[in-house]
Amino acid sequence: MSLFSVRMRSSREEQGTPVHISGAERIVAETDLERVAATFVQRAMQHKNGTPDFVNLSIERVCPEEIMSLEALPIQTCDVEDVEEGHRAAHHLLCEAGVSSESANFAIALLKAGPAPGGRVMRGAVLLDAEQPIRMEPDPHRGVRVSKLDWEPSVLESWCNGIGHLGIARPRVWEAIAIASKVTAQPEVIAELCWSDDQSYITGYVASQQFGYVRVTHLKPLGSLIGGRVFFIRAGTDIQSLISRLEKQPALVDR
Ligand code: PML
Structure with a gap:
């Protein structure tokens, strides 16, 4: 077929x-x-x-x-009261997953300010060294665009049925889970931090193989148009090889 x-x-x-x-x-x-x-x-x-x-x-x-076979990261939600508590929770999760405190703080500040030059939003993700806060993506205007991925329809259906009671079985969430599952399945990636640039959407997430997909309910103020993704990578990563897999290798969440 x-x-x-x-x-x-x-x-x-x-x-x-x-x-x-x-x-x-x-x-x-x-x-x-x-x-x-x-x-x-x-x-x-x-x-x-x-x-x-x-x-x-x-x-x-x-x-x-x-096609790379992916297992959907398990999902959990960390309820927080406000942006400050959300950033503290994200920082804690990132550090527990193996990111240095400096890189975690740098990433949070970057997504707050707008990761592209001039404080703009990037279509793709930032690649950040997980030990030292050094950006590794070749083009800071463009970033790295995770692509060629989807869910196997029957797996998506059972995933939706399984979390139906939480009220979050919607495309924004399952598309983000597919991205996070592909990104954190790469051995060079320790974790991902993301929040949306949609001004009406304030929940973001920290993803890692260790903790799965952890939604943090308040990572930016309502009305903010600034967001993005940061992938925390191991020192010594072959950047071109990682980017090529993230952007070009087809992947299906089929488990
Ligand atoms: C969630 O699980 O609700 C967070 C999804 C963030 C998606 C990011 C985006 O839409 O740009």
Whole structure:
């Protein structure tokens, strides 16, 4: 059976700069291609942040033998009262997972200020040395974009059924779990810190193989448009090889 990676991203031109509006991706059988592509176009055109100027839809054949099998990270929630408590909780989780206090603090400050030059949001992630707060991604405007991943439909269905009572079985959460599962399955990555750049979404997470996907309910103030992802990597990592796997190797959450 032929499988295809389908990806969509949409943007709008603002003061001469393309601003990201939405994105989505799936790995699907040939028979599902048209339906999924149509859903993505609809998702791009009906986004709450407005109509895009530009929609990029790409379809690429995936070789089934190359697909990395991923286990969904277990999920838990750390309830906090406010941003300060959230940052303390994230710092604690990162340090327990093996990140130095300096790198954890640096990452939190970076996501607070906006990780791209000029305090802007990056589409991709920061790669941060887990011991010393040194950024390792080659392009700080672009970052590293984790891509070519999806859930195996029956696994997603049982995951949704299993956590249905928590009220968080929604695309934002399962897409983030797929990313975190792919990222932390790389032996070079110790942990990930993320919070959204969506001004209405304040829950973020710390992910690691040690603790799984830990949602922290308050990591930024409501109304803030600043967020992003930081991957904490081991010293001596072959950066190009890691980026190539994160961006190009197809991966399916199938367990
Ligand atoms: C959650 O589990 O609720 C946190 C999801 C964060 C997703 C980040 C994003 O949407 O950009």
